[in-house]
Amino acid sequence: MDVNNQAGWLDLDYKPKLPKDLSCGIGIVGAGAIVQACHLPAYRMGGLNIIGIYDVDRDKAEAIARQFGIPHVFDTVERMLEHPDITIIDIAIPAKFQPSIVEKAAAAGKNVLCQKPLGESYEDALHIVKSCERFRVKGAVNQQMRWSPGIRASRTITERGWIGMPTQASIQVNIFTDWSQWPWITQIERLELMYHSIHYMDSIRSVFGTPEYIYADGSKFPGQVSRGETRSMIFMKFPGECRGLIHDNHNNIAGQDDWYATFRFEGTEGIIKGTNGALYNYPDGREDTLQFLSQRIDPGYWFSPKLEGRWFPHAFLGTMGELMRAIEEGREAENSVQDNLLTLQMLFASYRSIEENRPVRLDEIGS
């Protein structure tokens, strides 16, 4: 038997899951780059039922509708919300516009898949949570890196106890990102943590749970075009002896040959290590890699299962699929807006830590 030939033999259970009934209608708000590159390609792979799309820029919505064969282009959000077959509103516009769209959608009885960051402030995110609770609809967040193959497989391995007691996690990224491809992002004061490392915080949370303290630093690169931070170091202290680290630099001056994007989860009896393929050649990317050692299975053997799928676009089926399953099964989604508040506590504790140059307890945020 070839022990490295699977995920079949090891069954790491990392692929996005879909509901039994795929007919649930979806309306999309926003016809920008991420919808074109990831949402719609992933939904097409999953055979999901896209009813219509709306964007303030109608030409963009029409172009995407043509490309993906979407039946309706709506003039306003209100017209979209009137459509009886739409059950989920999938939002992909800048975060500051999100609370008002969620409020309207929830009032119309529609479930929502929100973009990350759920809010550019904790108050905005709370407003979204309260809108969903008030109108008893399900809200989830498109924080989809936790469904990227390497991170999801790491979660399975950790949940099965194969690395023993968790001791340390790290995500380290050193690449070059041309932020000017998103002009609005270059103008915001809070950049890297708010729009990028938020994925790493959520991913580490999904594998090791929620830390108690954050100590973070964010900095710029001399001469950079963006106003916000483009380099960050985020240190996490979990209850007990477990620790976490995110070290992320988007200003690598060498070529792609020098780039790296790695993750590592360690425990008392095992180690998981891998690469996040999406960042080696964004947005095309390549497959994640994963290796793990478990003294509980074999003290001297590094398993190297080959993972299928990528963060972009496959993991987008993870977030939407989980919301659809939660609706079908009448339960909260793993990526619920309520759960995402803990990721946002990590995010806003990080910014407070940067501003006040001190470790910040997560429960200082929002209390």
Ligand SMILES: NC(=O)c1ccc[n+]([C@@H]2O[C@H](COP(=O)([O-])OP(=O)(O)OC[C@H]3O[C@@H](n4cnc5c(N)ncnc54)[C@H](O)[C@@H]3O)[C@@H](O)[C@H]2O)c1
């Ligand atoms: N989940 C992820 O991994 C991920 C990745 C990239 C971007 N995003 C998020 O997705 C959102 C969109 O990103 P993008 O890269 O597609 O940006 P983009 O600039 O390419 O597209 C944004 C679109 O939103 C439209 N828009 C703006 N305000 C609107 C409103 N009030 N109503 C309707 N349409 C409106 C714009 O006309 C534009 O077409 C951002 O919040 C971004 O943070 C998430």
